[in-house]
Amino acid sequence: MPAHTIFKERSSRDRGVIQQNRLMELHLYPGNQCNRDCSFCTVFGSPKGNYAEYTQTHLDAVLQTVMLHEQGAVKFYGGEPTLNHENVIWAIAYLRQHGYQGAIVIYSNGIQAARLLEILESDPLQNTTASLNYSITTGDGAPQMPRQSLERLEQYEIDHPGTIAIGHSDVVDSGRGVEPFSGETTRPKASSRCPHCYPVLTTEGKFHACPFAIENQAPHFQLGTVNSSPETIAHNFQAFFDWLDQVHEPFAAEHQLPACTVCWKHLEQLPPPEFREAIAAQS
Ligand SMILES: C[S@@+](CC[C@H](N)C(=O)[O-])C[C@H]1O[C@@H](n2cnc3c(N)ncnc32)[C@H](O)[C@@H]1O
Ligand code: SF4
Ligand code: SF4
8 A cells, every 4th residue: 555545644723823922833943964865855954964952941932832732732843853862752751741731743754763653652641643754755756765664654553543644745945945856746836825834943042933944044034032032922923924924925926936935035125024022031
């Protein structure tokens, strides 16, 4: 049976939800170190990439920023989370010990299948699931993961339905982007409307507005730091969404550009969002 009939795509949830200065979802990014270097990779993943571990300071900021109840979602990506699975397991335990009850998702290429399963199994609430890289799972656009890894993950999903999903096949123009991509020509590559993702907290301590543009240092994405108050982060995230709708999308439509191409190549032509200055944290 082909892999993508065993692993299902996840349905996406509401975008931009904020309650009492807490975001419904947050991505966590420790750098772009990876055991692959996909031609299309939005974060420039590579074995020579950067990496810094999750720490208490970083995770305390997560606990202040994301919804702690069942509606919340914390998504670990990179880079490749299985390269230091012990730090991810420690981070999950820390979040659970400090009251986080929401979902946890691990984005992974699945090559280190045993480590990925160890991460999923470590969650005392059994609410950690995986999302696999579409190209590395199917072999469309990147060398497929080893047969042994794939079979192990397939069997796990058969035994525990709904724990391992497959990512979307779309390729956006960010990072290494679209042009070097060698996959199936029918895969969608361009949309003029930003998908309005939830933001990222990096282990460098910065809140960045977009997981696809995480290696883009433009001021348009800088929402604050671990020292910013939760109100500032929530305000700036909302300001970024307002800017997407009022400035970014009209520019993309007028110039007939894919949304991510505007962020990647044309931001100097656009004024940044109206961010509140990052002010000192409450603690
Ligand atoms: C950057 S990777 C990091 C986690 C892990 N290494 C992996 O590949 O799943 C996270 C997700 O971004 C996706 N991705 C990478 N480059 C992309 C692009 N140009 N457009 C759309 N998705 C992309 C990957 O397929 C993967 O599902
Ligand atoms: S898409 Fe994932 S597996 Fe591929 S290089 Fe990027 S981070 Fe690594
Ligand atoms: S349009 Fe910009 S903000 Fe939206 S996903 Fe693409 S790079 Fe990110």
